[in-house]
Amino acid sequence: METVVDITLLALLAVAGLAILRTRNLFSAVMLAGIYSLVAAALFTTLDAVDVAFTEAAVGAGISTVLFLGTLALVGWEEKKPAHRPLLPLVVVLITGAALVYGTADLPPFGAADNPVHDSDVARRYIEESPHEIGVPNMVTSVLASYRGYDTMGETTVIFAALVGVLLLIARGPRPRRVWDPDRKEWLTRWDDPQSDGGDGAGTSQGGAHG
Amino acid sequence: MEMVVDVLSWVFILGGTFFVVVGAIGVLRMPDLFTRLHAAGMTDTMGAGLLILGMALQSGISLNLGRLLLIYLFLFVTSPVASHALARAALLGDVRPLRVASKED
């Protein structure tokens, strides 16, 4: 039964992923990404990775949808037509995918009892010692917060650095806007204040970020 | 006694599954947004309610019962509110309900 559930969820995941690729409307892409995240969390649950599923549940469906929408409010709803043909990227992706599939042939079978991970000294140490060394029933917590405390501290710092980066990029200073110039037939980036309707073309610089 | 509880939870879970599937068929087959919304609402109230009732009978009196009741409470509040917000937004966004042509026309 669990195999059937896994396969069905993976199929739904693939459908959602392909649909995200196909749509040019970024708004429906955001909604499909929400579905993708829901399916992914269900899949993580059936694979018994409850803490990962929990993170996906908390971040994927709520906050990341909201942040995607916040971004769409700034950049518009339609994806621009790509300037290049998709042939070369397709070849690259196919080759990479084939290499990855070839690589899975050497992976140990899923969930088997004699997989290498069960043999490693680190895993055995965590499983045997953590109940009386740490005394926390959820082993994921004791590994994350105690055995790998440095690691988690680094992650917390990275999250803080993300905030600093976002604030530096978009919270202060002049706000750019994209303006369509009908004469030059291209998008320009304007750095004037959007609230005041300044003279046309004033403070306009050529935008190179598109396409 | 255990028999009775098992049979009851069977009935509730099968009933819940029935409503979930019927609601999904409705979402797929109904002709316009508002009728589809009605079908979706069927899943949320009857389907979820019966399924959770069935699971609650299986879990007995425990912490899980409390969790199930909370899930039901949240679904009970959020999904009608979301449906209402959706229908309202659709009406304001100029999606008109489909009408059967009346005889006077």
Added chain:
Amino acid sequence: MDDQVILRMAAKWLIPFILIFALYVQFHGDYGPGGGFQAGVIFAAGFVLHSLVFGLKDTLRVLPPWVAYACGALGVVLYAGVGVVTMALGAEYLNYNVLSYDPEHGQHYGILLVELGVLITVFGVMLGVYYAFAGRRRLDG
């Protein structure tokens, strides 16, 4: 969402539940799934819901951006501070064993404080990023 009485009432009821549930996730993380990161995200989601239903202006009055930014920094300081305290007590950095009279209690205190640090940082960062995105206007002229 001006005259959405139903939505407003529902949000009014739900937001306290969301915040309490975040705390449950935080402190239940020792026994089941969950922990500081997830709790921080859920806590921030409560405020995001508030701003969606009542408008960003009201949320900024409840919790101004500088508080979110300060939380983002405070959590990291708390986490790193636990390490400094353990060093002051004569053990290695982030070795919680010395925080209490026996190693196991020390570990419990250490994990509690460290997870609290993660919660505060993630909450502050998520909300700060949301404010930064939602507070801007649409860019096309």
Added chain:
Amino acid sequence: MFAVATAGLLVAMGMAMIRALRGPTVYDRVMAVNMFGTKTVLLIAVVGFLMGRPAFLDLSLVYALINFIGTIAILKFFEFGDLAHHRDDDRPEEA
């Protein structure tokens, strides 16, 4: 018994996915996503019982709460074009 419920939920998720792909209006998609969320909440709970791991119920709880926020965010964004909208924004300035 839980296997039947799981199968039913998976079928329903597939149908909701088809609706999300077909549209036709944006509201149909929002409805499909919202319904998909409810299905996921139920699926995680049912799978938890199926596998004998009722701790999964916490996950369902998170989804039941968070999914609502996502739906409201999408609706608000579609109505106003930004997430920050406040009801005072619609009123004319009182001089």
